[in-house]
Each structure stands twice: as C-alpha cells, then as structure tokens.
Amino acid sequence: MRTLTSCVVALIAGCCVFAASACENPTMVPIPDGKTSTMDQLLAAQAQVKTYMAAMEQYLACIDNEMQAKGDDATAEYKSLMVNRHNTAVSEMESVAGAFNEQIQAYKAANPAPAKK
Numbered sequence: 001m002r003t004l005t006s007c008v009v010a011l012i013a014g015c016c017v018f019a020a021s022a023c024e025n026p027t028m029v030p031i032p033d034g035k036t037s038t039m040d041q042l043l044a045a046q047a048q049v050k051t052y053m054a055a056m057e058q059y060l061a062c063i064d065n066e067m068q069a070k071g072d073d074a075t076a077e078y079k080s081l082m083v084n085r086h087n088t089a090v091s092e093m094e095s096v097a098g099a100f101n102e103q104i105q106a107y108k109a110a111n112p113a114p115a116k117k
Contacts, residue, residue: 023062023085026055028092031099034106042107049100056093060086 029048032041067074067082074082 023059023066025059026052028096031103034103035110037107049096053093056089060089
C-alpha cells in the first residue's frame with residue numbers, strides 16, 4: 001500500500017511539473033567515435049548536431065516564452081525550475097558541441113592529410 005501511495009504521489013507531482021511546462025527537451029544526438037568513423041559518418045553526425053542545436057534553440061525560446069507569460073505571477077519555485085531547465089539545456093548544448101569537436105580532432109589525428117609535394 002505504501003508503494004502504491006508513493007507511486008501515485010510521484011505521478012501527480014510529475015503531472016504538475018509537466019502541466020507547468022509544455023516545452024519538450026530534444027533528445028541528445030549520438031556522437032560517433034572520430035578514431036573509427038568515416039568522413040561520411042562525421043558529416044551525417046554534423047547534420048544531426050545542427051538539427052539538434054536548432055531544436056534546442058527552440059526549446060530555450062519556449063522556456064523563455066513560458067517565463068515571460070507567467071510574468072510577476074510566477075512563484076519563486078517556478079522561476080527557479082525554469083532557470084534550472086534553461087541552464088541545463090545550455091550546458092547540454094555545450095557538451096554536445098564539445099564532444100563533436102573532440103571527435104573531429106580524433107578523426108583528423110587518425111586520418112592525417114597527405115603530405116603536400
């Protein structure tokens with residue numbers, strides 16, 4: 001009975017948080033291993049990263065719009081939640097960009113350009 005009560009409370013809390021925000025965080029994209037990837041795989045990943053970044057920009061705009069819509073009526077808890085969501089999204093974007101750039105460098109190290117004659 002205790003477990004059932006805990007599940008119901010968690011479900012209700014989750015619904016409240018969801019209802020508070022209609023913004024959907026895009027799924028993070030996989031980054032291929034630069035040491036073993038082909039140029040075509042990296043180019044495909046680059047396209048996915050660009051699409052992901054554009055979706056994340058829309059997500060950030062959605063969060064900002066929700067915050068502005070609440071205006072002064074927003075509780076401190078709501079503001080804190082939205083700021084946390086915004087900062088987490090920015091951090092995730094930076095991580096994806098950094099990971100992709102690292103794999104580009106790994107690709108270049110594993111596939112050096114031929115020497116010019």
